[in-house]
Amino acid sequence: MKKIKVLVLMLILVTLLDGCGNTSNEASENTQAxxxxxxxxxxxxxxxxxxxxxxxxxxxAGSNVLIAYFSRIGNIDSEHEIDAVSxxxxxxxxxxxxxxxxxxxxxxxxxxxxxxxxxxxSKQYPSEYDSSDNNELDVYVNKENRExxxxxxxxxxxxxxxxxxxxxxxxxWYGDMPMAVYSFLDEYDLSGKKIYLxxxxxxxxxxxxxxxxSGLEPDAEVEKNIFSVSHxxxxxxxDQDMQDWLSEIGYxx
Amino acid sequence: xxxxxxxxxxxxxxxxxxxxxxxxxxxxxxxxHEWIGIFMFLLFILHHLLNFNWHKNLLKGxxxxxxxxxxxxxxxxxxxxxLSAISGILLSQYVFxxxxxxxxxxxxxxxHMICTHWMFVLTSxxxxxxxxxxxxxxxxxxxxKLGTVSSRVFAILFAVIGVxxxxxxxxxxxxxYMFYQAQFMFYDFNRMAFGVYLDYVSMMVLFAVIGxxxxxxxxxxxxxxx
Ligand code: HEM
Ligand SMILES: Cc1cc2nc3c(=O)[nH]c(=O)nc-3n(C[C@H](O)[C@H](O)[C@H](O)COP(=O)(O)O)c2cc1C
Numbered sequence: 185m186k187k188i189k190v191l192v193l194m195l196i197l198v199t200l201l202d203g204c205g206n207t208s209n210e211a212s213e214n215t216q217a218x219x220x221x222x223x224x225x226x227x228x229x230x231x232x233x234x235x236x237x238x239x240x241x242x243x244x245a246g247s248n249v250l251i252a253y254f255s256r257i258g259n260i261d262s263e264h265e266i267d268a269v270s271x272x273x274x275x276x277x278x279x280x281x282x283x284x285x286x287x288x289x290x291x292x293x294x295x296x297x298x299x300x301x302x303x304x305x306s307k308q309y310p311s312e313y314d315s316s317d318n319n320e321l322d323v324y325v326n327k328e329n330r331e332x333x334x335x336x337x338x339x340x341x342x343x344x345x346x347x348x349x350x351x352x353x354x355x356x357w358y359g360d361m362p363m364a365v366y367s368f369l370d371e372y373d374l375s376g377k378k379i380y381l382x383x384x385x386x387x388x389x390x391x392x393x394x395x396x397x398s399g400l401e402p403d404a405e406v407e408k409n410i411f412s413v414s415h416x417x418x419x420x421x422x423d424q425d426m427q428d429w430l431s432e433i434g435y436x437x
Numbered sequence: 438x439x440x441x442x443x444x445x446x447x448x449x450x451x452x453x454x455x456x457x458x459x460x461x462x463x464x465x466x467x468x469x470h471e472w473i474g475i476f477m478f479l480l481f482i483l484h485h486l487l488n489f490n491w492h493k494n495l496l497k498g499x500x501x502x503x504x505x506x507x508x509x510x511x512x513x514x515x516x517x518x519x520l521s522a523i524s525g526i527l528l529s530q531y532v533f534x535x536x537x538x539x540x541x542x543x544x545x546x547x548x549h550m551i552c553t554h555w556m557f558v559l560t561s562x563x564x565x566x567x568x569x570x571x572x573x574x575x576x577x578x579x580x581x582k583l584g585t586v587s588s589r590v591f592a593i594l595f596a597v598i599g600v601x602x603x604x605x606x607x608x609x610x611x612x613x614y615m616f617y618q619a620q621f622m623f624y625d626f627n628r629m630a631f632g633v634y635l636d637y638v639s640m641m642v643l644f645a646v647i648g649x650x651x652x653x654x655x656x657x658x659x660x661x662x663x
Contacts, residue, residue, distance in 0.1 A: 318540055318543060319543065322542055322543045329530065330530050359463060385621065386621045387619050387620065387621045388622060388623055388624075389623050389624070389625070389626075390626075391463065391624065391626060392626045395626070
């Protein structure tokens, strides 16, 4: 009898504790709505629309915002077809298959009008990535991580000096940024620039990308609040979510 | 106090302190994790040698309900520990990186996550089943028995910490890792590692309290006369 009383008491305590605790362990906390004043946003959105037609053309000067991202899609060989249903790593837009990070980069472009840069490696990654054990991509990436490799990049930002703001997007690849992102950070000196990180993952979140990035770019100003969602939520994201994040971190102020 | 029981006590104590530290792998530091993991495995072997009577008596005597439960829990811990160590060595990025194992890596990753989390829960439960031994350690350290009042104080303390542990368990959705409903573990790098460590300690207390209550109940069932 006494033990039942104790149990009931414990349950009550749990409910009490649950109410006051900080339960935000999900990586989705950034998608919370925040009220925005739409003063400079409309302006930047217009700018975004103008430039959004020809992506990847970094020559079209004008913007001081760079949106660089890495994604599996676009970096793999074409041996195996991408399975849009079983792979949580893609967003389908009509005929098009976008990588999760690509989709997020485009949302940021919509809102900021920045130039998109796709971080592409010279050597492509194996396309075999399914739920089976030992798929080639797992094996390959594990090796790359263990060797702390710096894969050579095929794309380069010629006019890095023109940018004051760099958005850097990356998926979580085995608890770390993909090694190609380190290649990117090694290639450019981002001193004096403002760096914003955005990420998607299979639930692992951005991990220690903040401290890794600030360690590699000590003279850049890296924003600690990373926009991070789980890959199952990427397709539901809208411009508004990006806008909310940007106003939360005081972008453009 | 006999020399052997002092060694036993120290080994048990160190293992108890290290287990939550291993559970916060990435926050504690990846390389440190591998060294501590190996050390833990060695302590585990030592723990078995020091309690070798358990092995000797496995096939002897009657199996009451509590003893059966204890044996199943212990066997589970043994299995999880061996699999955790093997999978950890295969995954190793530092200490055993020279082995350069890449085949079977996805399987090892899943196995490491599932086995370590089951081990964490089962070991905490095991601690609770042997709470009397822990109490004995404390009494030996103090040089005198715990009175009723201090026993009560400890009971209340454990209950409160256990309740907090339940909250942490729900928040972190730990069962997702045990049943592989989540493929990857989430660590909040914005939090202080020590705070997360204490969260795991509180979950250990939760399962220890449950282990204590369950074995206490079952003991009464096995001995209906008194
Ligand atoms: C024996 C007790 C051990 C426990 C309780 C333990 C616990 C854990 C936990 C909870 C994780 C996080 C899982 C994840 O993020 O997916 C982890 C990851 C890891 N552990 Fe252990 N571990 C142990 C032993 C070892 C050993 C002996 C090694 C290697 C020498 C090791 C190497 C690793 C590695 C490399 C990871 C990262 C795996 C990944 O990238 O997904 N662990 N461990
Ligand atoms: C090789 C590889 C490793 C991955 N490792 C992790 C991981 O450790 N933790 C995690 O949460 N998600 C992991 N994921 C899932 C991706 O982070 C997630 O699906 C992301 O949204 C993919 O974005 P993308 O389509 O732009 O490549 C991994 C995916 C791949 C392909």
